[in-house]
Amino acid sequence: MLIGAMEAGGTKFVCGVGTREGEILEHVSFPTEGPEETMAKAVEFFSRHPIQGLGVGTFGPADINPESPTYGSITTTPKLKWAHYPMLPELQKHFHVPAAFDTDVNAAALGELTWGAARGLDSCMYMTVGTGIGVGAVVDGKVLHGMNHPEMGHILVRRHPNDTFAGACPYHGDCLEGLAAGPALEKRWGAKGIELADRPEVWEIQADYLAQALVSYALIFGPKRMILGGGVMKQQQLFPLIREKFKTYMNSYLQNSYLDDLDTYIVPPGLQDFAGLKGSIALAVLASKVHSL
């Protein structure tokens, strides 16, 4: 049985087909343009494969509530052409198979739990730090939804004493995303993260903000592993800095076997850049248990 998977990202789409076991047999990638041209490419790709299920992990915000009349749509987004675009309904016009729809980061969290860095656990968190900060999570084996999907990239953090950057979030100014996503880094320092690799003051501040957020997530819903991916996290020097600051902020308040070794608690993705695509397969497989795919 073949499952189709689509990772609809803000800058690129990745479409693939794979097995229920998460093996990707073929995939293609193309830039995110307007919905008509982009979705046409996705439909063309899936049409060439006898898929029996479909999982979609999308950029957001999106309506992921199956009870909602606009389920499967992008909602508000600065990408105006995509605002309120009915992504899943468009696919369902062409493919009459059981389908699942969630955020790219929720898909990635489920992918990592099923086949990646959080295998064997019943909860985890996946954060991507790139053009924005997105976080997905699995709690007790299920993807975390609430009123809608999490938006935990926008929590408030305390300002680092050496940081005078105003913040770049159009809604909150200096929330986490406003202080620590890729564009914030670039505006603060006047250069892209990749060009700043050897400037320790850059990563000191960056790690501080990310660690504050991780401590809040740990206290609030206690994921059993934290997986950090995305463009900014390619700066591997961030990991030890984040762990150190996590430890300082936590100050031994939570003590349990998961936190005993932060090298295994705060980790890079096990599925590398395929977390979202494989996660979309996992979404479809999980949905299939309900809909007996």
Add this chain to the structure above:
Amino acid sequence: MLIGAMEAGGTKFVCGVGTREGEILEHVSFPTEGPEETMAKAVEFFSRHPIQGLGVGTFGPADINPESPTYGSITTTPKLKWAHYPMLPELQKHFHVPAAFDTDVNAAALGELTWGAARGLDSCMYMTVGTGIGVGAVVDGKVLHGMNHPEMGHILVRRHPNDTFAGACPYHGDCLEGLAAGPALEKRWGAKGIELADRPEVWEIQADYLAQALVSYALIFGPKRMILGGGVMKQQQLFPLIREKFKTYMNSYLQNSYLDDLDTYIVPPGLQDFAGLKGSIALAVLASKVHSL
């Protein structure tokens, strides 16, 4: 069928018996002393009733993981006599009935969801602001656990510009609990909350910290209703202030039907002071569905 319920609080214990429908038929309350004398009173009370199930909601931190060898115990606590005390095993020596064990605030969240202010929803959050700040939650119909129970009273918030109080948390200094629990209020202003009712500057700062935390919880796990109880929340003037500041901090970033009317989103307990006790019954009933009580 009678269910026994025990709310083990830091200052008092409440024991009751009730029906599966949450009706409390009889209850007693006594101060929390050392474990021997306090638990003896609880055992004596339950012995007088033919209970067929038992739910316990306790102060924490406690081991709520049924797979753990110390399941049902208090863990570390400044109440030294209670540290590592096997609360549930002690009860199970006397009562051979299916039992559930969780935090008092997780029990209260489940109670409010089942019979109180969050009835009809599948998620909610219950916060108590008293000698500490404790928060419990239900997500997708189940009490929220992660590595262990939530400890969301200890997240970091941003300091109010008019607040110079150092903070009273022994672990984190000026975390939420360190700035906004009852003892922090008292140390900052030199008087108990109840004596400060007519001083607006007190509640301005208090509401600011609580609103920051609620915004983080909404962004992170999106409970469909937020219920605020405990001694400090008896100051009803806090509710409109918290709602106003919640709105300002959120700045329309999350928009959905739950947040359209904050008067129905951020609310006092529907079960008044019985949230924890009724919630403990709900815990036992929920456990009974697994163990076919």
